[in-house]
Amino acid sequence: MDETTGAIESEMAMLLRLADRNRRSPALESTLDRSAYLVLSVLEQHQVANISTIAEALRLDASTVTRQVVTMEAAALVERRRDPADGRGTLVVATPHGIAQLAATREVRSAVYADVVADWSPADRGTLAALLHRLNADLDRYARRH
């Protein structure tokens, strides 16, 4: 077990804590909560998706996605329709309101991170973004293998 890996682990533990704390930052008040934000991000890429596609993209249990989508439908962020090609399936699409909320939330959240890394050099920010991207890919691979 090398030093660096231990450091990554402990930084990650603290990062998760602090990022969770940030979730309740006043800046994010009246924006989408994380689950709706992620579901709409998936819909942005797929246009239309069924429950299992969303669950798979976010590594969530389908029952979790069902409930999130039901809540989001009540908030008029998405619409649900029966899949004409498969009567068991539910097709989910973002509403214009959902799309607008996604954009607004993304704006606010990005502004928060812009503030957090305000005095980083562009090069460091680029490196961070790249390493996080790679880390996500590897975490995803790990989750699939286990």
Next chain:
Amino acid sequence: MDETTGAIESEMAMLLRLADRNRRSPALESTLDRSAYLVLSVLEQHQVANISTIAEALRLDASTVTRQVVTMEAAALVERRRDPADGRGTLVVATPHGIAQLAATREVRSAVYADVVADWSPADRGTLAALLHRLNADLDRYARRH
């Protein structure tokens, strides 16, 4: 709003999701959960700490720490005593069992991350650890300012 900041934001959103998912990885079964792990990490540095010190270190509400510590006491991970210098205060110390569990949990969690970044170069791992450290410091500053 520059591109890179937007990328950092979306990578962070996904990172939080995937890391949360990892929390339930079979590898972590029968190790400390995140809250106990973090509380014991704080105690490792302070030896003895009262509730507010722990809350402050982890940016948690004191009521949250109270409950975590009560739970941990029931699991024999910590002991609580009345502060002799201040009858309102509660001093918390790790038990030998708590210390052993912290070490074991750290081992397992580090091994998971070792697996995740297995094919990274040592240089890239070092860069990741350093940038995460810096990001944590800046998130912490952000949380304090807002």
Next chain:
DNA sequence: GTCATCTATCTGTCTACTACAGTTAGATGA
């Protein structure tokens, strides 16, 4: 010394997020 005020903790209550087990309705192949 005593009282008003401050502070450390604890309790009550609530929310967000998620999983697992079990049910149901529709699809599908022998």
Next chain:
DNA sequence: TCATCTAACTGTAGTAGACAGATAGATGAC
């Protein structure tokens, strides 16, 4: 056409956390 498979949904439960209010102990001005 029936056994089986599968997509989604419902019931239930657990973790992690906040905020508001209660309580008991500390402290400073007088």
